[in-house]
Amino acid sequence: MLPEFRKEFNFDQASYTHFNNAAWCPVPSIAVKSAHDFISKIANEAVNCFEEIMDIYETDKEVVAKFVGAAGPENVAFTPNCATAISMIAQSLEYKSGENIVTWEQEYASNAYTWHQVSKKHQLELISVPSEKNYDLDVQRLVDAINPKTKIVTISWIQSQAGTETPLLPVIDACKKNGALLLVDCIQGLGNKPFDLKKYPVDFLCSGSHKWLCGALGHGFLVFGKDHYKTMKPILQGAMSYGLPQEQTDLSIEPRIHAARFEPGAPQIIPSRMTIESMKVLMKHGVDNIHQTTQKMRRHMVEHLKKLGAIIKGNQDMTLGNSTITFELASGTEKIQEALIAEKISFSLKPAGLRLSPHAFNTIQECDKILQIIESELSHGG
Ligand SMILES: Cc1ncc(COP(=O)(O)O)c(C=O)c1O
DSSP: OHHHTTOOSSTTTOOOOOTTTTTTTOOHHHHHHHHHHHHHHHHHEEEEEEGHHHHHHHHHHHHHHHHTTTGEEEEEEEESSSHHHHHHHHHHHHTTTTTTTEEEEOOGGGTTHHHHHHHHHHHHHEEEEOOGGGGOOOHHHHHHHOOOEEEEEESSSSTTTTTOOHHEEEEEEEHHHHHHHEEETTTTTTTTTOOOOSSSOOOOOEEESSSSTTTOOOOOOEEESSSSTTTTTOOOHHHHHHHHHHHOOOOOOOOOSSSSGOOOOOOOOHHHHHHHHHHHHHHOOHHHHHHHHHHOOOOOOOHHHHHHTOOESOOTTTTSSOOOEEEEEEEEOHHHHHHHHTTOOOEEEEEEEEEOOOOOSSOOOOOOOHHHHHHHHHTTTT
C-alpha cells in the first residue's frame, strides 16, 4: 500500500475491500468534492457560468495531455467512454477495398464489435491473431500479421481478460514499415503503469476513466498521438464539432481544427472534472510508485496461488502486464466466490478465470486475507 495514496480515498473501508479495480475503481475524495462543487454551481448559475465552465473543460485537457505525454490539449477529445473513442476512429476512417484490419482475438468487446462491423461494411479482411496458452500473447505473431494492406492495427495495450500486455515498440515499428495506423486501447494500463506517447508514438490512444485512473464512470478520451485530427472528418457531428453552441449554423465552414471536432454536442463537464482531479491525485503520488506497489502485491499473490496449485493466466513474463492476478483452480472456484462475496471483497469472474486487481490503496494484509479464504475453501475440499 502507498499510505498517503490510501488517505486520498474515503470509501467505507470497514465494509468494502476493492479488489476489482480493473473493472471499476473508487474515486478519490477530491474528485467527489469537485463533482459536488460543480453541480452546486450549475444548479445555481446555469447558463451564467457556461463560459467559465467551458474554460475549465478545455484547460482540463492539458492534464490529460500531460498524463499521457501528448503534444498538447489540442490533441485531446473527451468522450462518454472508451467504446465511443474507438468507434469514433473505426467509423471515421476512410477505407479502400482489399485493406485489412489486424487485432488480437482476445480483445475486449469495445475493441471488437465496431471493427467487425466496419470490416463487413467496407469488405475488409479482419485478421484476429490468436492467443497463446493461458491468455498470454506472442507479439511476434501480431507483427507477422501486419502487411502493406493493413489499414490499422487495433489492440489493447493491456488486455481485459488477464491483464496481458502487448509490448508496443515492435508493433509501432511494424506499423511504420507497412504504412499502417495504430490504435491502442489503454484503459487497462493508464493509472496502473506509466505510459508516454513520446516513447510509444501511436496514432490513436483511447481510454475510459473509471478503472485504474479512479475517474468517473461514463467518461473517456481520445488522444491523437499524431496530427490526424487536423484532417479526419468525424462520423458524429454537431454544433460543437464546428464551434460553440450559440454560434449560427454556417454550412460552409470546416470542423474545428483541434481534436475537439470529435466532440459533437454539449460537454460532459461533471465526469470530466472528476476524472481530471483523480488524474492529478495519481500524478501527485506517481504512477511509477503505484505500479511498483501493486506489482509487489501481484508477485506476492501469484507466488502463493502457485503453491495452492493455481494456473496463472496472462503474461508468464511478470515484468509485463498490469497488476491483475487471474487464475484458475481445478475445483473450488464457486465456494471461493461465495466466500469473497460474503466478505464484500470484489473480484471479477472472467472466461480466463478469477480476476483480482489490487490498486495502490490495497494492502498486503488484504491480499493475505484473500489467500486465506482460498486456502481454507480448498482445504474444505470446495
Ligand atoms: C480493454 C478494455 N477496453 C474497454 C473497456 C470498457 O470500455 P467502455 O468504456 O467502452 O465500456 C474495458 C472494460 O473492461 C476494457 O477492459
